[in-house]
Amino acid sequence: MVPDPILEHDYAGFMKVRYTNTYPEWDVSTQVDVNIDKEFGLVDFGNATLNYSGETIINDDSKIERSGSWTINPSGRLEEDKGTINIPVDAGVVVVNDVQKIYARDNNGDWILMNQTNFDSEPNSDLVFELTEAETGGSVVTAETEAGSITWSLHLTVDID
Secondary structure: OOOOOOOOOEEEEEEEEEEEEEOOEEEEEEEEEEEEEOOOOEEEEOOEEEEEEEEEEEEOOEEEEEEEEEEEOOEEOOEEEOOEEEEEEEOOEEEEEEEEEEEEEOOOOOEEEEEEEEEOOOOOOEEEEEHHHHHOOOEEEEEEOOOEEEEEEEEEEEEOO
């Protein structure tokens, strides 16, 4: 069953994610293409990988490193509520090899791994964007993390093909 069309135009654009962390520090971003078909209301996303890594020297004898990546495979749909068109999106984030390592120097000055922690919890990737905001500068959803933030934004323009 195909829903009645709720859009006047096709849309094209991108969804961007920016992931910042303060300890250890990184500020990375990536984006995926987005196309919305007015006739069937289909929201079609590309996919991407987001790589991150950081290192903090605590003092001359210790340091912390963390690195990992996300695979991002979003899916979304259109919803109309009281005249407002929203785009609920599951960003489809899967965390890959997110590892934090703590090192200390030995008596020879070499770094020795003292602790390794795997992070496998998925960030909240249930997002809702508003179409009018996405057309006028971007619809933004931000979440704070323990040591930073994750900001998703959807940017769309009318596709005049």
